Amino acid sequence: MDTWRMLDLGPLPAWKQMALDKVVIEARARDSVPNTLRFMEFYPPTALIGYHQSVDLEINRSQAERLGVEINRRITGGGAIYMDAQQLGWEICMKVGASQRIRPESLYPQLAQVVVEALGSWGIKAHFRPVNDVEVDGRKISGTGGVDYYGTVIYQGTLLLDFDVKTMLEVLRLPVEKLSDKSVTSFAQRLVTMRELLGQSPPMDEVKERVQAALMHVLGVRLVPSSLTDFEADAWQQSAETYRMPQWIDRRKPPQPDANYPLENLTYKASGGLLRLTVQTNMAMTHIKTIFITGDFFVYPERAVLDLEAALKDAPLEIHALQSIVQQHYRTGYQYLGVKEEDWIAALSPLCLNRREGSL
């Protein structure tokens, strides 16, 4: 049975956490430390963008500053997130082989099972949902992302013990027109916390214990509480400052200082009701970045809409690709009344670059 180490350095500012990610993955790549489970808590609260994102496209800097929310960049991929003391960051750092290219769609479900099983110990029925979510009844409780480096990976995510949706909406630049009660409610419906599911937020230490137990069971390894090696501690001290510098945090700039992701509000009348789609695309308008679906149609179960939103995240704006995603979604057996597959494609088609592909 392999022995892994567990690192838990308690709440730290984001720049120290990000620096430590790099130190740990480098140490593991060099084989100077074993595979590692690391917990991350953030203090002060932090808005984190993905490695390839631009701060100014994702975060409202002035609001973050006003609220005392730090800003930083992860070494892993994915979107912008808000972290405060009510979320647990967890990460798995493991060696996979020097010549390995990672197939995210294969690796994620295996490793996300650790969180799924940890939640299961409270009786919470969570599941992995592609691309990168762990969900409960369609609502996201953990988002994940990863990076590889010389045959070593970090796969990391958040676990929502509780969540301050209002602050997140103020700090992150999400496609909502104003901070209305409705938009707060709408976002809150797409997330779920352990507090909501259990009636109260569980103690952080208990969550950590159960994640550790789940990791040992899922991966069949022994886990030993540990501390950084002297080499890691030195490397961390030497490198940490660079992760609070603009050269790191702002290493990718938006095309123009006041740029925004394109945002489209689409409506389509299906026989079963009106579909309202708020779609944010990437700058090149080749992919969906985020989509919010509302309307007055009926579907059972209600999670279907959240699953469709998740399935369409990052989808290419090509008719055939969208058709394939929607077909797959309908195959899972959701019951839409009077809303057919082709209605979704018709609703989205104004955004597609190659409409000639389809015969709409």
Next chain:
Amino acid sequence: MAIEPIHRWKVVPGRLYDRHHQWVLQEDVLITVGVTDYTQDTAGDILYAALPEPGTVLVEGMPFGSIESGKWVGQLYAPFDGVVIVANALVQDDPQILNRDPYGQGWLIKARATTSLENFLSADAYSAWLSQQDVL
């Protein structure tokens, strides 16, 4: 009798390959670097690519750029010591070109090398090696 590779990925003859699943093609003094079909296929839909500025010094084996797919950041590793002459703007504007045409329009950089390419794999050798790789 020729032995068919047991993998499904395209390997283009006439190029050299490294063990990070990248190809190089020498044309006079410039060497073009790209990722292989295996890399784009395992990554899935590539949404971001970060490439170096012209003039960036390449150190063999060190990351010189990155790609992102499915919320995953994968590294691009310098195949040789050298200096970047040009990075492919098409790839940065439309990273999916790496999925569509990794051996053609999806080239990454053109660089001058200061180390030799003698340790690279031929197309046949890479194809044979690829057949032995596990895919996560």
